[in-house]
Amino acid sequence: MLNVSIIGAGYVADLYLRSFALYPEIRINGVYDIDTARRDAFCDYWKLTPIASMEALFEATDAQGIILNLTNPHAHYDVSRACLEAGHHVYSEKPLAMQMDQAHELTQLAEAKGLRIASAPCSLLSETAQTLWAAVREDVAGKIRLVYAEMDDDFIPQAPYKKWTSDSGAPWPYADEFRVGCTVEHAGYYLAWLLPMFGPVRTVVAASANLAEKETPAEECAPDFSIGALFFESGVVARLTCSILAPHDHELQLIGDKGVISIDECWKNDTPVKYRKRFTLRRRLMNAPFAKKLRLPKGETHAKLGRKGAAAMNFALGPVEMLEAIRDARPCRMSPDLALHINEVTLALQNAGETTGAVQMQTRFTPVAPMAWAEKLA
Template sequence: MSGPAPATRPATGPDATGIALIGTGFVADYYMTTLARHPNLRLIGAYDRDAARLTEFCRYWSATTYLSLEAALTDPAVAIIVNLTNPESHHAINMQALEAGKHVYCEKPLALKAEEAAAAVALAVERRLILAGAPANALSDAFHHTKTLIDQGAIGRPRLVYAEMEDGPVFRAPWQSWRSRSGARWPGVHEFELGCTLEHAGYATSWLYGLFGPIAHVSAFSTLAFPDKGPGTEDLRLGPDFSVGCLTHASGVVARLSCGLAAPRDRSLTILGETGTLIVRDLWDNRSAVHIEGGAAGRSLAYRLLARLEGELGRKLPFHWTAGRVIPYPKPAPAGKNTLPAYPSQIDFSRGIAVLAEAMHQGETPRIAGRTALHLTEVVLALNAGLRDMTPSQP
């Protein structure tokens, strides 16, 4: 997970919106890598309470260092604070930034308590500011491709959805040696303490909300199935490493979402409609393959041949084949250097900040902000807690 050579600050346009990063840990490099895709954004500087880490990050990216949080919050060149601190600090930083008159883009979740997230959203409304929340994968090309196909009736009316956010048995991998491009350690111990749901459920719920609208009811279960996560975790109180929730949308669509740190990696989305099935292979891929089975698409020749071979052999073959035909994107991928992370995702992390900046200049509230961000935070907190009966507030 290390980059080969230091990078320079991305080029920006003359009217670019100034941003400041608060927190320069592992995920900050993903934002810096993808910032080059958005010339409407300009990094003014960065701050981290870990001075050594801040120096390392700013040296690598040729970024300006703020000597204090207050210096970033009071810099008139900064319009948007990008909150990349640990989740326990999200609420406090959000409130300080809003009180300083800054728009905020916050990594997930907005807060670890629903009432704190609600207080931050209320303050943003009061100050006529935008508080938006990650993740940005529901702003991807794959999301828009999927939504267009559904809106065109490619699978009929959606009825049932299976969302997977299984990250594999990460705790059995050599995670202690993982580093970001600028040298930050992967915060494995902290992620195990936080749990798989708060870390990953948002990648699926943001898609579910964008495709099917508000979630009216949540019924969930979560547990710690593997309490031994290896050296350094023996005496810690670890978060859930498995959760499953059933989400009922106000539109009538029902979804089952599973998150975990043990089952084989699977980040797919399967949408069953009245006339066909749509499968997004990887929600972490900006241009994931999108398959459709049934309806006008039918089954692919390869899938039919595979099914016939299994029937003749009388057994399942030892690999998984995604059903349906791959539906091509209406436009090819842009030419030029790929500035998305190479691994483990292909998410444009900075796209959410760019959407916030555009909405800010147009005097609008983006879909990823305000009460929508609060709504999704409540849903993820309910999934993490394993609440059996919960009705989130509606956006």
């Protein structure tokens, strides 16, 4: 059995439990939340054991198991630190921490204690991301020069978000979502793909703004729009846009010397990966009107989750990867230095404002191995 203990029984916890249901080898030791009513409702719904305190949860957690930190983002640092100090591996929801000094402290503490720490998102491990990455490695589109990545979610301040609830009845934490910001919440979905594909980012040139603050119920709001140019050490440049204002668009385009590889949606683990070859016809430069679908060899990839709500993502891919890495005594693909670099790039985008300009990244990460079932395309 692979053992998981959970701290935080809010909205996102239900997404993890729906995913864990795909893995009969996962055992949930227990759940702790400072809101006992929320904890009990969650445990009643999923038939889990409520735990009265963090200390009791630590005692119930196996040394080879992990603690899943699903708390409010502003609590991630304190909770993860407490878990590490108690001698437990930690998988945290994004971000690793809201400040870089805190993120550094967590990774250093984990290393000093010989523990693992990782941070969501884990969709890098998905079939779509792995197919895309295999296409990059095989130069399907030639050398990739430019990337366009969109994470726009429509005009959320005008959405009926107060009616959104999870499977066990947890309300969408709208005040916290507006306070944390869409960049911290969503930039990682594409950063976690692009960084393993193209290596570390050297420089971020970004801008961010809060354009609809008066439309939200939160007392303090993070930017609801950001745009950044990411200059990778490999020479690739990516434009990443995040907003909760512009019409829904999660398209990703990798522009290469021979054509364009693209997907329409990163929140679905088996979104088709398409390739359009570039060619000339008489005096015109064109992209093929019909896209070729790129596929991995037939066979098992990972468990898939049906769509419910905004996403069809298997949230368990990251925790399972960490648990298997601990069991097999191998490096985890969701490494602490990758989490640290994602955190740094994300905060550079979020905090750019109108005048920050170029920011040099200080962190780097070791190369990430692709999944064994995704080493090459069909």
